[in-house]
Amino acid sequence: MSRVVIVGGGAAGLELASMLGKSAGKKHEIVLVEPETHHYWKPRFHEIAAGTFDSDLDTVCYFSHGAKHGYMHYQAWMQDIDRDHKQLVVRKPNGETDQLAYDYLVIAIGAISNDFATLGAKEHCLFLDTPEQARHSWQLISTLLRSGGHRSVNIVGAGATGVELAAELAKVSEQLSSNPHAAKLQINLIEAADRILPNSPVKMSTQALSKLENHGIKVMLNTRIAAVENDGMTTSDGLHINADIQFWAAGIKAPDWLKNIGGLATNRLNQLEVEQTLVTTTDDSIFALGDCAAIPQANGTMVPPKAQAANRAAVHLAKSLTGKLNGQDLTPFVYKDGGMVVAIGHNFAISTMMNDRLILQGSLVRRLYDTIFRLHQKTVSGLLTMSRLIIIKRLKCIFKPSTN
Numbered sequence: 052m053s054r055v056v057i058v059g060g061g062a063a064g065l066e067l068a069s070m071l072g073k074s075a076g077k078k079h080e081i082v083l084v085e086p087e088t089h090h091y092w093k094p095r096f097h098e099i100a101a102g103t104f105d106s107d108l109d110t111v112c113y114f115s116h117g118a119k120h121g122y123m124h125y126q127a128w129m130q131d132i133d134r135d136h137k138q139l140v141v142r143k144p145n146g147e148t149d150q151l152a153y154d155y156l157v158i159a160i161g162a163i164s165n166d167f168a169t170l171g172a173k174e175h176c177l178f179l180d181t182p183e184q185a186r187h188s189w190q191l192i193s194t195l196l197r198s199g200g201h202r203s204v205n206i207v208g209a210g211a212t213g214v215e216l217a218a219e220l221a222k223v224s225e226q227l228s229s230n231p232h233a234a235k236l237q238i239n240l241i242e243a244a245d246r247i248l249p250n251s252p253v254k255m256s257t258q259a260l261s262k263l264e265n266h267g268i269k270v271m272l273n274t275r276i277a278a279v280e281n282d283g284m285t286t287s288d289g290l291h292i293n294a295d296i297q298f299w300a301a302g303i304k305a306p307d308w309l310k311n312i313g314g315l316a317t318n319r320l321n322q323l324e325v326e327q328t329l330v331t332t333t334d335d336s337i338f339a340l341g342d343c344a345a346i347p348q349a350n351g352t353m354v355p356p357k358a359q360a361a362n363r364a365a366v367h368l369a370k371s372l373t374g375k376l377n378g379q380d381l382t383p384f385v386y387k388d389g390g391m392v393v394a395i396g397h398n399f400a401i402s403t404m405m406n407d408r409l410i411l412q413g414s415l416v417r418r419l420y421d422t423i424f425r426l427h428q429k430t431v432s433g434l435l436t437m438s439r440l441i442i443i444k445r446l447k448c449i450f451k452p453s454t455n
């Protein structure tokens with residue numbers, strides 16, 4: 052019997068634990084090391100920050116889920132690796148340090164925001180890297196909404212995270228517009244590039260921009276932030292942009308503590324360097340996937356850091372590692388990009404498809420955005436549970452009494 056230790060129960064790690072638990076959990080020991088008690092799908096953190104997330108229906112309790120799906124949840128933070136003795140060093144919630152032996156180790160701890168060492172960003176900006184940070188953001192937004200008058204929110208970075216957050220906050224402010232005590236939020240979305248969603252086709256950026264502007268969001272392009280202060284931020288041109296609350300959503304990197312951990316090779320973003328099989332370039336018993344891994348493709352490109360890529364890598368590694376446990380060779384992960392969907396509020400989304408040749412938008416595309424989350428839910432909990440959750444959510448929307 053081998054022990055596979057998976058670190059991080061996010062988009063990649065939880066899918067991997069669920070699938071490996073099913074395919075290998077009876078013969079081998081599958082352990083998921085994750086500090087949180089519940090799994091939240093990260094692409095929905097902006098909904099937690101805007102107070103629109105349903106935590107009753109859309110979270111998974113690792114402890115009970117693991118018992119049903121063939122893995123064990125070990126609540127702890129990974130801290131280090133002792134590769135000579137194949138031990139993972141962890142810190143438990145009570146502060147104690149422990150060591151966990153592994154035969155195979157899979158690291159899927161995700162990424163954090165990259166503030167590019169901008170002066171004052173750490174001290175004065177909110178980040179959406181953990182559920183805790185997202186919940187804290189909602190506490191502050193909720194207080195701001197209750198404070199009346201005209202208030203403003205700065206969001207740095209107009210990638211998917213910044214755009215979705217800006218739209219969600221604008222929507223919440225619009226919904227409260229008939230309440231005379233509610234603050235009116237001015238959202239400033241600040242981007243250094245010359246268009247929003249800079250990694251998407253130009254047409255998608257243009258359509259998303261016009262939708263954001265319809266919601267009253269002020270989009271500032273070609274604007275680089277030089278410093279963040281308590282009451283706003285200053286651009287490299289010396290312009291001060293006032294705000295009551297500020298978010299940093301520009302760029303990602305793996306956490307600094309991952310840099311060369313246990314002597315493993317990492318790149319300038321602290322991501323673990325892996326082969327196309329997802330095994331690290333330094334140690335053939337350690338794997339990495341998701342946002343914390345630099346995954347090369349045969350054509351010289353790298354797999355992008357997004358949920359879809361994390362999910363597909365997890366599906367691949369579940370099969371490949373099950374084969375390895377049965378004495379077979381690892382297989383290379385070939386990533387085929389299925390396009391991108393960006394939600395702009397609850398009833399609208401824009402997507403690219405067919406290698407960016409087709410751009411769709413509208414409320415039906417918003418359903419497609421939900422489908423991506425539902426597919427994750429199906430992989431993690433099965434078709435029956437996913438279907439039940441969709442029905443309960445529908446019924447809840449129909450029968451929930453209005454509080455207005």
Ligand SMILES: Cc1cc2nc3c(=O)[nH]c(=O)nc-3n(C[C@H](O)[C@H](O)[C@H](O)COP(=O)(O)OP(=O)(O)OC[C@H]3O[C@@H](n4cnc5c(N)ncnc54)[C@H](O)[C@@H]3O)c2cc1C
Pocket residue numbers: 058059060061062063064084085086087092093094095096097127128129130159160161162179180211212215340341342343356357358359360361392393394
């Ligand atoms: C607001 C927001 C919106 C987004 N929207 C989109 C979108 O529309 N489309 C898209 O494709 N992508 C989107 N993303 C990016 C997407 O969420 C990530 O690419 C994806 O979640 C990466 O999956 P992962 O498994 O690598 O990491 P994560 O899903 O981040 O999971 C990492 C897990 O590791 C755990 N962990 C962290 N540190 C430790 C430690 N020391 N020890 C043990 N466990 C640890 C964390 O608690 C977490 O559960 C969005 C991200 C954000 C923040």
